[in-house]
Amino acid sequence: MIELPDESPEAILAEFESRGWGDGLPLIAPTAERVDLMLGGADPDEVVAVLAPRDGRADRRAIAVNAVLAGCRPDTMAVLVAAVRALAQPQINLRGVNATTHPVAPLLIVHGAVVDQVGFNGGLGAFGPGNRANATVGRALRFVLLHIAGAVPGAGDASTQGQPSKYTYCVAENEPASPWGSYAASVGVDAPSAVTVHCGENPHNFHDMESASAERILGKASSLMTTFGANNACIATGEFFVGLCPEHARTIADAGFDRGDVAQWLFDHARRPAGEYRAHFDLRVWTDEMNAAADDDLIPPTGQVDNIKVLVVGGAGKHSCVIPSWGMTTSVTMALDT
Amino acid sequence: MSIRIHTPEGTIDRPATQRAPAPATLEGVRIGILDNTKPNADVLLRSAADALCAATGAQVVRTDTKNAALAAKDQVLDGMTREVQVVLTGSAD
Numbered sequence: 001m002i003e004l005p006d007e008s009p010e011a012i013l014a015e016f017e018s019r020g021w022g023d024g025l026p027l028i029a030p031t032a033e034r035v036d037l038m039l040g041g042a043d044p045d046e047v048v049a050v051l052a053p054r055d056g057r058a059d060r061r062a063i064a065v066n067a068v069l070a071g072c073r074p075d076t077m078a079v080l081v082a083a084v085r086a087l088a089q090p091q092i093n094l095r096g097v098n099a100t101t102h103p104v105a106p107l108l109i110v111h112g113a114v115v116d117q118v119g120f121n122g123g124l125g126a127f128g129p130g131n132r133a134n135a136t137v138g139r140a141l142r143f144v145l146l147h148i149a150g151a152v153p154g155a156g157d158a159s160t161q162g163q164p165s166k167y168t169y170c171v172a173e174n175e176p177a178s179p180w181g182s183y184a185a186s187v188g189v190d191a192p193s194a195v196t197v198h199c200g201e202n203p204h205n206f207h208d209m210e211s212a213s214a215e216r217i218l219g220k221a222s223s224l225m226t227t228f229g230a231n232n233a234c235i236a237t238g239e240f241f242v243g244l245c246p247e248h249a250r251t252i253a254d255a256g257f258d259r260g261d262v263a264q265w266l267f268d269h270a271r272r273p274a275g276e277y278r279a280h281f282d283l284r285v286w287t288d289e290m291n292a293a294a295d296d297d298l299i300p301p302t303g304q305v306d307n308i309k310v311l312v313v314g315g316a317g318k319h320s321c322v323i324p325s326w327g328m329t330t331s332v333t334m335a336l337d338t
Numbered sequence: 339m340s341i342r343i344h345t346p347e348g349t350i351d352r353p354a355t356q357r358a359p360a361p362a363t364l365e366g367v368r369i370g371i372l373d374n375t376k377p378n379a380d381v382l383l384r385s386a387a388d389a390l391c392a393a394t395g396a397q398v399v400r401t402d403t404k405n406a407a408l409a410a411k412d413q414v415l416d417g418m419t420r421e422v423q424v425v426l427t428g429s430a431d
Contacts, residue, residue, distance in 0.1 A: 001344060002342070002343060002345055003340050003341070004340060004341050006339060006340060006341070007339065007341050012343065021346055021347075029341060030343050030344040030346070031344075032342070032344070047351075050351040055352040056347065056348050056350060057349045057351045061344070061348070062346065062348030062349075065344040065345070065346050065348075068344075069346060093408065095409070096408065100407060147346035147347045147348070148347060283375065283377070328407035
């Protein structure tokens with residue numbers, strides 16, 4: 001515990017700034033009463049995860065402190081705890097995620113009953129401002145990284161430019177508008193509520209307001225997946241999350257595509273000649289098949305179709321997005337504690 | 339009125355590690371190179387190793403590579419531990 005001279009927002013902000021804590025924005029003071037409320041009677045000493053690179057022990061107390069700072073309501077704590085647990089799974093490669101010069105940030109996607117119970121937004125403007133649950137839980141997850149994992153710009157986060165989603169990056173899946181049911185269930189997590197953590201870039205928007213053709217819509221997604229600018233352009237383990245808006249998803253589903261068909265279509269069509277990749281990159285982390293391809297052979301930007309993840313997010317309108325991963329990381333979907 | 343608040347960092351899981359003592363001399367020391375495969379890392383590390391060897395009589399006896407985004411494999415670290423006394427590593431973009 002530390003002591004502040006007074007209760008003003010300016011006092012805590014000044015104290016945190018002087019210690020190198022926080023994200024630069026105003027904070028809620030984590031008093032004992034607020035932290036206890038956030039804990040909701042759970043054991044504060046239970047260690048949820050140990051987070052690299054600092055090897056910080058993310059016990060429930062420390063998570064709750066960061067949740068209070070970010071402005072979370074206590075009913076979001078289960079989502080935050082599940083997200084922290086997901087971050088620590090080895091396939092996330094959190095040390096690399098936090099230490100790389102790439103701007104990668106963990107995107108937290110919330111699935112299932114908790115979306116409505118707590119009020120997460122998977123609809124209009126889901127990636128944008130205006131929803132407390134999205135904004136504060138994403139911010140709290142960043143605080144956990146900054147404070148507990150030690151992902152402080154410079155010492156623990158070498159990101160050359162950073163990216164806006166390092167402040168907060170949390171959305172809900174718009175499952176009610178999905179023609180293909182729950183994303184979590186599609187990857188084998190059949191639970192009432194779940195979270196997915198995908199360490200990636202900001203959303204890359206694509207727009208199609210005129211097509212009644214699934215192929216014309218997906219063709220725009222495939223063009224984003226084959227940009228040379230994405231960090232995972234030459235990393236065969238790289239994942240692509242394709243966030244379809246409900247209207248695009250409906251058009252595609254009405255053409256007979258299920259979720260797997262969408263991923264397969266993108267895997268088959270999001271391709272460039274291998275020689276173009278070779279001309280642009282000396283360093284490539286490719287499969288044997290990609291390495292064996294002739295320069296004229298069309299190859300995908302990722303090694304297997306399962307690396308293309310499809311879900312529905314957003315509201316009315318015809319904007320969707322592709323979210324490339326950092327590359328050397330694999331997303332994790334986990335059930336919330338019941 | 340003053341207030342008391344929790345700090346946000348929690349505790350650290352690992353015991354404090356000690357730096358290995360620096361060798362008193364590099365004369366006759368066995369050097370390993372751990373190249374993280376970033377552009378020019380091999381040139382930088384090899385040049386540094388050559389300069390050290392020329393100045394001190396040390397010898398490069400082992401060179402390994404690793405992906406910059408992943409930890410070195412246990413096999414590599416075990417080999418380095420067995421065979422060398424000093425490791426040169428590290429290079430960013």
